[in-house]
Amino acid sequence: MSVSAKPVMRTDAHMADPDGFYEAWVAAHEGLSDEESNDLDARLVLLLANQVGDAEVLRACIAEAREPGLRRT
């Protein structure tokens, strides 16, 4: 059992309404050009990052998002 004072990146199911979030996220992109969509996602990342706050968790999230296995080929 690990005892850590600092929060780590959560990968368990934590979202209250996953399908609802997916729907809302997709809906937010409706009618936007690729450029506008990309801008929206960037703003979304920033807003969510501020909800998280913890620098270590944010770094872990960035690393995981950049995981080579997750990148399109």
Next chain:
Amino acid sequence: MRECYAEAPPRYNGGMSAETWKFAPAYELPQWPFVAPPDLGAGERIRYPVVIAGGGLAGLTLACDLALRGVRAVVLDEDDTVGVKGASSRGICYAQKSLEIFDRLGIYERIRAKGITWSVGRTFSGNDEVYTFNLQDDSASEQPPFINLQQFYLEWFLVDRIRELDASDLRWKSRVTRVENDADAVVVEVETPAGRYALEAEWFIDATGANSRIRDAMGLEVNPSRSTDRWCITDVRFKTPFPTQRWTWVDAPFNEGRAVWQHLMADDVWRLDYQMAEDCDLEAISRPEVAGERLRAQLGADVEFEFVWIGPYQYRDHLLETFRVGRMLFIGDSAHVVSPFGARGGNNGIQDAANLGWKLALVLAGEAGDELLDSYHAERHPAAVENLTVCRRTARFLAPRSRAEHRIRRAVCALAKRHEFARRLANTGRMAQANAYPPSAWAKGGARSVQNVAFDGTTLMRCLAGGTRFLGLAFDADAATLVRLDELAALFPIDFRRVDAAGPLAGQLGAAAGTVVVVRPDAYVAASLADATPEAVAEAMRDALGRDERSRLEAAA
């Protein structure tokens, strides 16, 4: 860039309107004569305690600091005036810590009278303001957060002060041609209009700037990195009153969506600094008519102005791996160069000098072993690393390298217009502060700077101005404790003062009744001791002077 000072011929602006681009006359800078030193024609080499090569900000600050500590330094400068050749100014913003140092050196009032005091910085994206800071909010100092002043004025005031003190040996038109770093002295060869000579320095300081030939001749690595980002400075004089604030645009609509800086200096001169396209033609963008049109796009057709200087530049950075090599020490740009954002260049040369001055004085007086000079590297190198990191982050924000980076920055600017949290990410420069020093043998808990707080009818800097003594601030100490503390003054270079635990210093230092705060001659806290005993204060002083280290080494030998 001397051709810029000539009156430019009238030119046609896009074939539509004719405008004459006026240039201000060049600044008349002082010149000091070369005086043949006693070394010329002397039979043997003369030995000096401290020799400083380079009479720029860092070198002159150190010479002035040492003069006030009773150490007569020889300053070798290859020129006979101040500033960079021509009327441009390199540094323009002087930070609070520098101003506090200059207060101690006795030139602050001249700087204040001549310069522009400011504390508010505003950042714009497009036509909207995204971020404002007021550095005065965090200030408890007698000095303001910033004063803007052309660098050559500052150097001029320093030279005047050094000459007034008559306790340094300023040698103009004296170029260092060779340096030999021996175990017992540094042998310095000097070329002058009256011939060559060599002298010996107990301690030799290289303050000859970014392109130091002394450093390069020693084969010391600085790991330089050159940016592809290009800018064009346009210094102009105009009478239209502008607010004395630092204005920055991340992406100005009047500069093709690139960054712009606007800063006031002395003599009604404004520095307008425009970010250019990376592939621009440097000669073309700095033509008066092109620079003039940029200015018109920003300020409109009606503003009357004259050019003071136009100069394109690219920035670079570098960092020397060790700031002390035997009897040689490197200060200012010779040791570290950062990108210009945040005023972390000149201000850190000044702080290098203030960090080194008292240590040299104590070593020369036999109050500390020469290991104390290692603490100069142990403190100022990490400071330089921190400045480099901070400035690189700003440079990256200002010059996105890809579409993705542009997108991320757009997101920051868009949200910053609406939300407090995003304003913290808009990075047009994190202004220079007195860097905190990491824990070391000389300061076990690290060391941080104290502002120049006024208390009991005096100020911290005034208390530190005489000689090279530490200051022991004894909060609410009773008479008996003070008597015991005062006994330490015979053993260590420290004087004690009783201060009110309910006063302004206590708040700044987080001190309570019974605390003794040991302040170094450079106004950094060496130790803050709650319920302090004289024994604990003595131990803090031994640490700060490296005396334990010295006795350990002596025991080993």
